Amino acid sequence: xxxxxxxxxxSSFNPxxxxxxxLLVILLLVATLILPEKxxxxxxxxxxxxxxxxxxxxxxxxxxxxxxxxVLSVSSLGNIKLGSNEEEPEFSFLSWLAMLxxxxxxxxxxxxxxxxxxTHYFSTITTGSAEHKQQEALLHTFFHWGIHAWAVYGVIxxxxxxxxxxxxLPLALRSCFYPLLKDRINGKIGDVIDIMxxxxxxxxxxxxxxxxxxxxxxxxxxxxxxxxxxxxLQTVIIVVVMSIAVFSAISGVGKGVKLLSEINLGLALxxxxxxxxxxxxxxxxxxxxxxIGIYLSNLVRLSFxxxxxxxxxxxxxTGWTVLYWAWWCSWAPFVGLFIARISRGRTIRExxxxxxxxxxxFCVLWFTVFGNSxxxxxxxxxxxxxxxxxxxxxxxxxxxxxxxPFSALTGTLxxxxxxxxxxxxxxxxxxxxxxxxxxDKSLSAPRWQAIMWGAVMMVLAIVLMREGGxxxxxxxxxxxxxxxxxxxxxxxVSLWKGLNADQKYFAAKVTPTSLLWTGxxxxxxxxxxxxxxxxxxxxxxxxxxxxPAMRELRQELVEVYSLNxxxxxxxxxxxxxxxxxxxxxxxxxxxxxxxxxxxxxxxxLVDDENLPHIQHSVTYQPMTYFADGRTGxxxxxxxxxxxxxxxxxxxxxxxxxxxxxGQELMxxxxxxxxx
Numbered sequence: 274x275x276x277x278x279x280x281x282x283x284s285s286f287n288p289x290x291x292x293x294x295x296l297l298v299i300l301l302l303v304a305t306l307i308l309p310e311k312x313x314x315x316x317x318x319x320x321x322x323x324x325x326x327x328x329x330x331x332x333x334x335x336x337x338x339x340x341x342x343x344v345l346s347v348s349s350l351g352n353i354k355l356g357s358n359e360e361e362p363e364f365s366f367l368s369w370l371a372m373l374x375x376x377x378x379x380x381x382x383x384x385x386x387x388x389x390x391x392t393h394y395f396s397t398i399t400t401g402s403a404e405h406k407q408q409e410a411l412l413h414t415f416f417h418w419g420i421h422a423w424a425v426y427g428v429i430x431x432x433x434x435x436x437x438x439x440x441x442l443p444l445a446l447r448s449c450f451y452p453l454l455k456d457r458i459n460g461k462i463g464d465v466i467d468i469m470x471x472x473x474x475x476x477x478x479x480x481x482x483x484x485x486x487x488x489x490x491x492x493x494x495x496x497x498x499x500x501x502x503x504x505x506l507q508t509v510i511i512v513v514v515m516s517i518a519v520f521s522a523i524s525g526v527g528k529g530v531k532l533l534s535e536i537n538l539g540l541a542l543x544x545x546x547x548x549x550x551x552x553x554x555x556x557x558x559x560x561x562x563x564x565i566g567i568y569l570s571n572l573v574r575l576s577f578x579x580x581x582x583x584x585x586x587x588x589x590x591t592g593w594t595v596l597y598w599a600w601w602c603s604w605a606p607f608v609g610l611f612i613a614r615i616s617r618g619r620t621i622r623e624x625x626x627x628x629x630x631x632x633x634x635f636c637v638l639w640f641t642v643f644g645n646s647x648x649x650x651x652x653x654x655x656x657x658x659x660x661x662x663x664x665x666x667x668x669x670x671x672x673x674x675x676x677x678p679f680s681a682l683t684g685t686l687x688x689x690x691x692x693x694x695x696x697x698x699x700x701x702x703x704x705x706x707x708x709x710x711x712x713d714k715s716l717s718a719p720r721w722q723a724i725m726w727g728a729v730m731m732v733l734a735i736v737l738m739r740e741g742g743x744x745x746x747x748x749x750x751x752x753x754x755x756x757x758x759x760x761x762x763x764x765x766v767s768l769w770k771g772l773n774a775d776q777k778y779f780a781a782k783v784t785p786t787s788l789l790w791t792g793x794x795x796x797x798x799x800x801x802x803x804x805x806x807x808x809x810x811x812x813x814x815x816x817x818x819x820x821p822a823m824r825e826l827r828q829e830l831v832e833v834y835s836l837n838x839x840x841x842x843x844x845x846x847x848x849x850x851x852x853x854x855x856x857x858x859x860x861x862x863x864x865x866x867x868x869x870x871x872x873x874x875x876x877x878l879v880d881d882e883n884l885p886h887i888q889h890s891v892t893y894q895p896m897t898y899f900a901d902g903r904t905g906x907x908x909x910x911x912x913x914x915x916x917x918x919x920x921x922x923x924x925x926x927x928x929x930x931x932x933x934x935g936q937e938l939m940x941x942x943x944x945x946x947x948x
Contacts, residue, residue: 286722338424352620381484384488389414391648396589412564421601425598427629429761433613435621447462470606473603483737491665521697522703523723552677598754599751703727807892807893827840830855848869855924871892874891
């Protein structure tokens with residue numbers, strides 16, 4: 274039995290996607306084990322190339338993502354629902370937020386909550402007085418964990434949820450490109466998109482697992498459970514936690530992740546409240562307000578800053594901001610797919626607000642409590658003791674808790690929180706990896722696939738940490754995230770196109786002329802609807818219906834009402850047309866015109882055997898147009914008398930406007946023309 278046949282029979286995998294991904298993983302593992310020094314040197318060379326040539330791209334791309342979501346939220350497109358118009362959200366708002374945090378940043382918040390603000394405080398990026406350095410340290414931390422990070426999650430999650438629940442396409446990355454690729458998303462191009470997302474997600478998750486394992490080992494060492502945070506201990510932690518995650522993944526998203534997420538969010542909030550109360554409470558409450566203002570007032574400046582004029586800080590910029598942006602990109606398919614899965618029934622505006630504003634505000638609160646407390650303790654109590662551990666960030670949280678009451682209890686609680694975040698991240702990751710690699714997103718994955726992904730993540734994390742530590746994991750994340758960030762920009766274009774098509778579809782009204790229809794000539798009108806009109810048909814309509822109708826109406830207006838009326842036929846012009854013009858001396862003339870307008874027909878409709886009446890790539894319609902530039906409409910189904918009635922309806926509107934706002938507008942325009 275061939276590999277492809279086995280995969281089709283025994284799994285839900287797409288053979289090409291899973292085969293290419295596993296081949297890349299195996300090649301990396303073999304190179305790392307057989308040629309560790311050369312592999313490390315090659316990865317470092319590639320990392321230096323990305324830093325030197327693409328740092329600007331990461332910064333600009335993330336700002337584009339944020340601006341894109343902001344425009345969507347304030348536009349009329351924000352009213353569109355992620356699902357049918359009648360659908361309600363699947364999860365409550367609080368449950369939804371809990372799952373966002375657990376899947377999005379859980380392990381990272383625990384790892385960097387104390388470490389990052391302290392590290393920035395003592396780095397070259399902050400200058401001036403102690404107070405100013407503290408402000409700058411927290412500002413850069415908020416920038417890395419705030420609205421930009423959630424914007425990249427939001428873009429992918431929104432695209433997935435929209436095309437999955439609104440267009441009824443599979444909940445897959447390839448579906449996000451449907452407006453641009455159409456049915457080609459089901460071919461090799463779609464497979465390549467899934468492979469890029471799968472590889473980026475895989476390395477993003479194992480990087481986080483590496484951070485979690487290092488911090489759990491440090492916590493166990495600090496509490497005296499083990500003597501040393503060795504590589505062997507971290508290996509055991511990865512194996513144990515991944516085994517629990519696999520068991521949780523088998524129970525399903527609705528049961529496993531939802532329950533663990535809600536429990537863990539409660540524990541994390543309890544730890545944060547304890548630090549707020551046990552630490553410098555008044556100082557923290559005061560700085561929280563200040564931090565929000567500092568973050569918002571510097572948001573635009575930092576969003577586009579590449580340190581081109583501060584070359585002394587380039588190393589800090591690439592080692593922190595660019596690496597963070599790459600990390601968020603690699604996590605974006607994972608978190609995005611998970612957020613999309615739980616966001617059905619919400620409007621785009623509600624979705625963007627929930628994904629951007631609420632988690633970002635929580636991150637500011639979290640780093641204020643942990644970061645400001647750590648710096649305050651360092652300056653007033655620890656006297657340099659915490660600074661000594663900035664080179665070992667996995668230990669900092671537990672060293673920080675030693676300066677607060679009940680350190681053994683809070684240290685144990687922190688270990689539990691990190692473990693649960695670790696499990697929920699891996700659990701969600703298994704679900705998402707299965708989804709990305711699936712040939713049919715509606716298929717349920719066999720249990721052995723969860724075990725396989727758990728094993729792949731374990732082996733990758735252990736081998737890469739053994740050979741290069743967390744640095745190697747970060748380098749792989751940086752490299753695989755770059756092409757995916759480029760793909761995400763194309764995704765924004767696709768989503769914008771899809772949303773505009775959606776708005777046009779649901780805003781489309783019945784053709785105004787059809788309101789005049791009766792059942793008297795329904796067979797004739799059906800024949801017209803199912804016949805692609807060409808330009809010769811429009812010219813015939815202009816000659817036999819529109820022109821006689823206008824001439825008949827002109828005769829009445831001139832002979833009975835003494836109006837100055839012209840009928841202007843242009844049947845030989847490039848766009849054949851006829852116009853009826855009622856002239857005024859001091860106002861803009863009334864004009865009712867009908868012209869031939871061409872429309873292109875999508876190639877898939879021409880090729881569709883179920884639509885035999887569509888045979889031409891271009892069709893033509895007789896469209897109205899007016900002197901004031903208003904949008905016209907199709908009149909091809911009107912009879913002569915119906916067309917006269919429609920002209921009179923427009924003329925009645927014209928006369929009514931002369932008595933109101935139209936008088937000032939039309940007379941002003943006429944004066945300009947005279948001059």
